[in-house]
Amino acid sequence: MKPIIIIGAGMAAYTLAREVRKLDKTAALLIITADDGGFYSKPMLSNAFAQKKLAAQLISQSALQMAEQIGADIKTRTRVDGIDTARKVVNTSSGAFEYRQLVLAVGAQPIRLDLAGDASDRVLSVNHIDDYATFRAKLLPDLQASARVAILGAGLIGCEFADDLAAHGHVVTLIDPNPSPLAALAAPALCQGLQTALTGRGISLQLGTTAARIDHAGNAINITLANGAAVVADVVLSAVGLRPDLALAQAAQLATGRGIMVDSHGRTSAADVYALGDCAEYRVDREGRTSPLPYIAPILTAARAIAKSLTGEDTEIDLKHAPVIVKTPSYPLALMAPPPHTVATGRWETELDGATTICRFFDAQGVMVGFGVAPQEAKIRQALMAALGTAA
Template structure:
């Protein structure tokens, strides 16, 4: 019997495998991964420093434990070079492997900025556990109060800034926008986060970008577009991720910014599914959006697992808040979909130190919210309010 093959051993790939095994204990499973196959929580990478977590402490299970739990054949350190959708095979240096159905859980790649200077190649990225280990080692070499420059004040950049500052490091956060988290949150929330990070000791250099990184003795010298120059020990890029669609493109699957999937998680080729950071999910209005968050992965995995058993199941994507792990100013939000993000506006109120923002379209229909400092009760109440608004007046 040909196995169901899963390419990728991150949260997306392993969650599909786990959900499938709840439904089918015997169909062969083949999981192919370029890393060591151990399971860890990727979201914890950006808030592990203050907790003193070493790389191996973040790994909850080894590949052998995962293989036993899933009754699966897991090929580690194996890169898939191509997919033959006609023959239903995947090609690797280890040989060709047949599949009956295929799941692409390819994740995303860190976006690399073009920066001048003879030390531009020393910019670090943290997109997996191996990257995190390199970053930890660089910080250890720099000492207990390392000077860390972070490029990008988006979700990950803000989380790292808060975490590293809590761990005692000197943090400089750079972003071309006038406020942190500007692409996701309304100004009222971003302003609160800005103040909280500053009070934590983070130095924010906004409305500018890094243009050059050069060696300066044992340190690195950063030059900004506003001509400011300063020394630092480590530079971390957190400017975002780009869906890994290379395999899908080569296999002539439909792609855009991600791998296009239908309401069942199926790609343009029947029998091939995708989810996670590499997938572009179908929305209620027929458009497709990247949803690089945990909740969509869990929901999609359950539906795809059902579909792999032959019971084609729609992904029932309920509203779920993105929780920004910035303890100095915890934020929860559901940003409006791209289709409505330019046709409405945010309305914010501040009550007893808590800022609540709602996004309304021109017809006063609610499409998103942001809350800070957030708590479970208030967050869930806003999710319920948003759900009711969407049901009452569907797109």
């Protein structure tokens, strides 16, 4: 029997495999991954330093353990060279494999900034557990108490790393072109609250500017900013965002936009080929708008639906609204960012309830389509979720 092949071994891939196995105890499953296939939670990478976690400690199960648990064949350290969707074959460094159905769960890759300077190659990104191991080794080469860390990007991941590294005793500078951290996601009142909390943690913020060049300065790194200022660091981390990995999909001539285009069932433009997770571009509303969804909740929802479709029950992906929990302990946030097409014409309204800041976003018709709250707690989140779609 030809297997269901899953390319990738991240949270999306393993969640799907588990869901398939719940529904079909005998289906042949083949997982192909370029790494060692160990299971870990990727969101933990941005708050592992304060917990003093080594990379190996973040891996909860090895590929062998995962293979036994879900009854799958897992090909580790295997490069996928191409996909023949007509013949339904995946060509790899370990040979060619026919598939019954194929799922691309290849994730996203860090956006690489085009930076001048002779040390631009020393800019690191953390998008994988191997990246985390490299970053941690650079921070603690001699088990020193602290290092100077410059983070390019004060979005979700940049702020989480900054808070985590500062809590661990490192000297952190956040650099971002926006006037405040999390400016693209949160209400101004919450951005200001986070900025105050981060500076209170000892984090320096260089806002309204970007890194222009990165140069060696002895053993250190000198970052020249577009505004003329300079930041000296031991380590530079880029956290300016991710792009869906489209290489395999485009080589196989699948339809792509910002991500691999999928329909309401997770199907790509090729028969029996699906895409899931950070690499996919989902339909997000009734008007046919599409977007990548780089969060945990859409992965879980899509995985459950695609597993049903793979095992014979054609199922639409019912994407539900879910807030993003921002892992910044100095200012714990929950965010439901408004749909991008509403931002220009909508408005934020802010309510102060004791020490809690609650922000609601209303679109041009006066309907609540987003929110943010800090400090966040489950009861308030649930009330705000229930209010989505209601008029002001």
